[in-house]
Amino acid sequence: MNQDIKITITDRDGVSHNVEAPTDMAMNLMEVVRAFELAPEGTIGICGGMAMCASCQCYVLSDHDLPEKQDDEEAMLSEAFYVKDNSRLGCQIQMTPEMEGLEVELAPES
Amino acid sequence: MGIIMIKTDILIIGAGPTGLFTVFEAGLLKLRCHLIDALPQPGGQCSEIYPKKPIYDIPAYPEILAGDLTDKLLEQSKQFQPGFTLGERAETLEKQDDGSFIVTTNKGTKHQAPVVAIAGGLGSFEPRKPLIENIASYEEKGVAYFIKDPEIYRDKRVVIAGGGDSALDWSIFLADVASEVTLIHRRNEFRGALDSVEKVQELKNKCKINLITPAEVTNIFGEDHVEGVEVVKTGEEPFRLDTNCFIPLFGLSPKLGPLATWGLEIEKNAIKVNNSLDYQTNIPGVFAIGDVNTYPGKLKLILCGFHEATLMCQAAYQIINPGKKYVLKYTTVSGVHGFDGTSKTAPKAVVKKIE
Numbered sequence: 001m002n003q004d005i006k007i008t009i010t011d012r013d014g015v016s017h018n019v020e021a022p023t024d025m026a027m028n029l030m031e032v033v034r035a036f037e038l039a040p041e042g043t044i045g046i047c048g049g050m051a052m053c054a055s056c057q058c059y060v061l062s063d064h065d066l067p068e069k070q071d072d073e074e075a076m077l078s079e080a081f082y083v084k085d086n087s088r089l090g091c092q093i094q095m096t097p098e099m100e101g102l103e104v105e106l107a108p109e110s
Numbered sequence: 111m112g113i114i115m116i117k118t119d120i121l122i123i124g125a126g127p128t129g130l131f132t133v134f135e136a137g138l139l140k141l142r143c144h145l146i147d148a149l150p151q152p153g154g155q156c157s158e159i160y161p162k163k164p165i166y167d168i169p170a171y172p173e174i175l176a177g178d179l180t181d182k183l184l185e186q187s188k189q190f191q192p193g194f195t196l197g198e199r200a201e202t203l204e205k206q207d208d209g210s211f212i213v214t215t216n217k218g219t220k221h222q223a224p225v226v227a228i229a230g231g232l233g234s235f236e237p238r239k240p241l242i243e244n245i246a247s248y249e250e251k252g253v254a255y256f257i258k259d260p261e262i263y264r265d266k267r268v269v270i271a272g273g274g275d276s277a278l279d280w281s282i283f284l285a286d287v288a289s290e291v292t293l294i295h296r297r298n299e300f301r302g303a304l305d306s307v308e309k310v311q312e313l314k315n316k317c318k319i320n321l322i323t324p325a326e327v328t329n330i331f332g333e334d335h336v337e338g339v340e341v342v343k344t345g346e347e348p349f350r351l352d353t354n355c356f357i358p359l360f361g362l363s364p365k366l367g368p369l370a371t372w373g374l375e376i377e378k379n380a381i382k383v384n385n386s387l388d389y390q391t392n393i394p395g396v397f398a399i400g401d402v403n404t405y406p407g408k409l410k411l412i413l414c415g416f417h418e419a420t421l422m423c424q425a426a427y428q429i430i431n432p433g434k435k436y437v438l439k440y441t442t443v444s445g446v447h448g449f450d451g452t453s454k455t456a457p458k459a460v461v462k463k464i465e
Contacts, residue, residue: 042232042379046364047159053363075301079273079360081241110238110363 005097010061010105011038021095029090029104030056043109049091054080056090057107064102066093081110113220116193118144120426121213121223123200123369126154128400128415129229130183130192135423137190138441141430142449144193144221146200146213148234149362153180155231158362169413179412189448195219197258199234203372203396211395225395225426228374228381229415230402232364240271240358244330252336253356263288263355269339271327272359273297278306280359285318292320292351294327294341322351330356369402380404388425389418395429397422 004020009032011017021032030045033056047053051072057080060066066088069077073092077083087107093099120136122129125147133143151157153176161177168174174182198215203226205211213221237255239245245253257263257280268288270281273295279302281293293310300307313319322341328348329340338352366379374391375382381398383389385405389397399422400415408414427436445455 037378040379042364042366046232047155050160050163052159052163053361055363071299072301075273075297075299078295078297078299079301081238081360110241 003097005095005100005102007032007095007099007102007104009033009036009038009058010103012106012108021099023095023097023099025095027095029058029093029095029102031091032095033090033106039106039109044106045091047091051076051089051092054089055109057082057087058090058104059084059107060086060088060102060104062101062103064099080107082107113218115212116144116195116219116221118142118193118221118223119430120144120225120227120423121146121211121221122227122229123147123213124154124229124231124400124402125149125152125194125196126229126231126400126415127156127179127183127412128231128419129154129227130180130187131416132227132229132399132419132423133187133190133192134183135420136426137187137449138439138446139423139427139436141423141426142192143190144195144223146195146198146215146219146221148197148199148236150197152184152194152196153177155364156180158235165412167411167413189446189450189452189454191449195221199367200230201368203393205393205395209395224430225397227419227422227426228369228391228396228398228402229400229419230366230369230398232379232401233366233369234364235362236365236367237358238360238363240327240360242327242330245358248330248332248336248356251334252332252354253330253358255358257284257357260284260287265289266354267352268292268355268357269294269327269351269353270357270359271295272361273300273302274359274361275302275306276361277359278302278310280357281319282306282309282313285313288355290320290353291318292322292353294322294325296324296326296344298323327356327358372396374398377404380408387421389422390425397425 046055073089119141120143122145125145136143156176157180164173198217201216202214210224211226267290269292271294284291314321325343327339328342331338338350340348342348383398383403399418401410447453
């Protein structure tokens, strides 16, 4: 039995949105942002979720235990702008029950 | 020299998979195509962002690399001799009195056609510029985001920033051209083809490339031209590095750009089209196909772009040949007859008596 989880996403205009994300659809955070249209089409998920464009960069505000960064995410973030210590690529964060209560903020478009 | 006007039947903006397949479908209808793309090579995202990644939903290809798909599409439409204006961005669209359109690029190249097909994906790829406050004032004055002519770096001191393939490849190339090449990256690790990484290592060992990692360029100095950059090595004091040229290579990001000012109906960064008929936009004669368009139920898939391109070509045929009757012909029956004189046809069945 899979349940929706509640997460909080602050968009690029600083507006925070509480959304319910399904955990049974193999969705990642980037896809949740697109599904709820929290960033204009064409400004997020440009590469489709291959960790190859950094358009879904976000700052993780809650202290969730996130899966370790893979090499490609690490490499992409090292070429991205506005990167902070808590930067992650949304496309690499899967919506699982463990992500309940996750709080993130979208990084500026670049 | 007068202004040259490139004339064609269908002017395609965007040389990604959808644009390339349009050439084939148009060719079957004896319509010629010319493609404009801001990137220096055809393939769009497939060649620029993920050439080595597999795609699994191209019909009849259980798996194909994006770069190989581009090659196959080029091969498939080769006999229809498409023209290309590469490395130039379509800037303006002007409707003429005779109903045709003139599209001019940022470099001033002019193209004229009765039909324009926008297959621009997410837009034209623009370089991602690092967040250095005064960088814009040094563009064309020592700062470049593309390397067009490597010769201008001969015997100059060059600083390259970035950690991907283009940063590696250009560092290798310029090591033989420039008097000094410095490569700066935020990490010690680079993301690139293995042999590029190894080659940079070798050139670094031979002191032909000066490698500074993990570090970042944080400022640019110079009166009217780049004279130096400020480099911050993680955890250390900033220092000045003298250089004539600073080349940040942080990849490209697509922007809808000038298309947005052409009077097209735009919704969610995409061009609205009539999907019940022919993918025409609100400007008659201008179509939008592939990822760049939107309509109820739109899916941004390559295979949907192929379908849209095919239907669009039928509408283009009617515009170019008004009133002419057309019957669909199957390639298996009619073959493929190129503008280059080549023909492909299915072999005739063998009809022979068995004694």
